Amino acid sequence: MKTKWLISVKDNTMDLVVKELKEIGVKDIEALDSIGVIVIVPGNHKIADIKKIDGVLSVEEERDISI
Amino acid sequence: MSKTLKKEEKVEYTGRYLVLLPEGSNTSDSINQINSISGLNLKSSLEFENEFFTDKDLAKTDGIVLDKLGIAIVNEKPKIENSISSLGESEMIVEKERVVYAIGMLDESTQNYVEGYRDAVNQMTNVLVGTETEDYNYEEQESEVESVGATWGLKATNVVPTSFLRYNPYNGAGIKVAILDTGFDFNHPDFAGRPIVHQSFISGESTQDGHGHGTHCTGTACGPSSSPSATERYGIAYAASIYIGKVLSNGGSGGDGGILAGINWAIANRCDVVSMSLRGFVTGAGYSAVFETAAARALAQGTLIIAAAGNDSARPGTVRQVMHPANCPSIMAVGAVDVNMNVAAFSNGGLYPTYGAVDIAAPGVNVYSSTKLPTKYASWNGTSMATPHVAGIAALWAQASGLRGINLWRKLTSTAKTLPLPGRDVGAGLVQAPTKTRLIKYPIDRFPIDKFPILVNPKFPIDPIGPIEKIIR
Structure with missing residues (x-):
């Protein structure tokens, strides 16, 4: 399974960033409104491309977590 | 006149x-x-x-x-x-x-004299038993009797005070506590009839706990005040509202995305406290900017996130850093101590000056709590077990003080019991529950101390120290 990316966004930019992600072809997008984070399954994108989107604060690869 | x-x-x-x-x-x-x-x-x-x-x-x-x-x-x-x-x-x-007023019974000179006498007595009372006072009543004594048989962790953190002069009237009522873990065993008899809100963030798995870890953590944070089958009381905020977010699979693992989704869900449900007994392994420096942003936003909305520091150390030789996501500055990281107030050998430490600190410590060795059936109860070790102690006590403080978010954080750290251990390992010290002081009305020579019952609940024999079953890493 492909590693997800975690994207934190600036206040009040969630809709804008989601729209931009769709425009560049990201299909699997989960917007977490209460914390201002978007979780995506990237296609053939580069993290640098995501960071260029207005409103994006940071982009990270998902980590494995355990008890 | x-x-x-x-x-x-x-x-x-x-x-x-x-x-x-x-x-x-x-x-x-x-x-x-x-x-x-x-x-x-x-x-x-x-x-x-x-x-x-x-x-x-x-x-x-x-x-x-x-x-x-x-x-x-x-x-x-x-x-x-x-x-x-x-x-x-x-x-x-x-x-x-x-129009009628309460009657003033004393003339001015007598009133001044009695007020002076009262002030002196109050001052002496404060010196002897603290500043908070509550009248003694028998309902509170009954409550004390009910909870005398309790885990060492509940006693050490004053959830169940060991001094007759103090009592704990708080139970977490009105406070929402989210436990993001492996789910919960909804068939556990100690929680029968208790409303539990739940949501799974693990694809293909229900919130039913197929591991036991989530049920153990939930038991410590929000378990009952008494149980017909438990050997001792193990639950802290027994009247808090329980929110179970399954973010770890029945195998005990998951991903960041599910945990963030769980945090988001908890905030959307206006949870006051989020307990996360989990960790992602990190080797290099730095912390997650995404989790830090999320946690800071949670704090701003009145939700305190508490997470395990991790069990990767092997003291005294090796002390590993606080793991992800507890290493984020806006997440309260919990270290573990044992019954002798030593740092648990496995407990991670705060190795960096500006982030990744251990913020507070709690009981994390030989912790008795509920687990999934048919085992039902188990004593486990880990910062995973220390974390729900802090979460449950945070719920008590939230109820007692009305504080939320960063103010609740400060209340927890400012009231922690200082330990003679490095701050690197235990932060502000051992978490302490809010308590009140009894003010006994009767003169001591008339107080029928020898006629008081021995405070033992037959359902809870005192301090059964069982074998440590396993260490959670």
Whole structure:
């Protein structure tokens, strides 16, 4: 399974960033409104491309977590 | 001149009238008589449930006749003045209703003397037993008896005070606690009838706990105050609302995305405290900017996130750094101590000066709690077990103080018990629950201490120290 990316966004930019992600072809997008984070399954994108989107604060690869 | 006399010099009136009805007359007849004489429209107190009425009820009428007293309270209205005089002519006694104050019993010099005496006693009481005072009552004693058999962790953190002079009246009522873990065993008898909100963020798995870890953590944070089958009390915020977010699979693993989704869900449900006994392994420097942003936003919305520091150390030789996501500055990281107040050998430490600190410590060795059936109960080790101690106590403080978010964080750290250990390992110290002090009313020589029952609940034998079953890493 492909590693997800975690994207934190600036206040009040969630809709804008989601729209931009769709425009560049990201299909699997989960917007977490209460914390201002978007979780995506990237296609053939580069993290640098995501960071260029207005409103994006940071982009990270998902980590494995355990008890 | 006494203060009392000064007050009595001037009589104040409410504007209403009290009318004493003729002896032997019944209420119904009297109401008819008054209404016909005065043109007023009075009601009987019998028209109100249990004869209880308020000022508002009174204001809606011309007056109300107190059935058992034979007295009418007549309202102040423009037409009353003329009507009242007609009542006086009909053998009814009419008085203006007075404003009444609590009686001052002492003259000024005596009052000063007694106040000085009281202040001295209060000061001595504060020195001896602290500043918070509550009257002793037997219901509280009953509560104490119920909880004497409790885990060492609950005693060490003052959830169950060991001193007779202190008690804990808090139970987390009204506080929402989210446990993001492997789910929960909804068949566990200790939680029968307890409403639990739950959501799974693991694809293909329900919130039912197939591991046991989530049930153990939930038990410590929010388990019951008593149980017919547990050997001792293990739950802290037993009246808190439980929110179970399954973010780790039945195999005990998951991903960041599910955890963020769980945090988001908890905030959307207005949870006050989020407990996360989980960790992602990190080797290099730095912390997650995404989690830090999320946690800071959670704090700003009144949600405190508490997470395990991690169990990757092997003391005294190796101390590993606080793991992800507890290493984020806006997430409260919890280290573990044992019953002798030593740092647990596995507990991670704060190795960096600006982030990744251990913020607080809690019991994390030989922690007895609920787990999934059929095992039902187990004693486990880990910062995973320490974390729900802090979460449950955070719920008690949230209830006791009304504080949320960063203010709740500060309350937890400022009230922690300082330990003679490096801050790197235990942060502010051992988390402590809010308690109150009993003020015993009776002189000590009259206090029947030898007649008090021994505080043992037969359901909970004292301090059964069982074998450590396994270490959670």
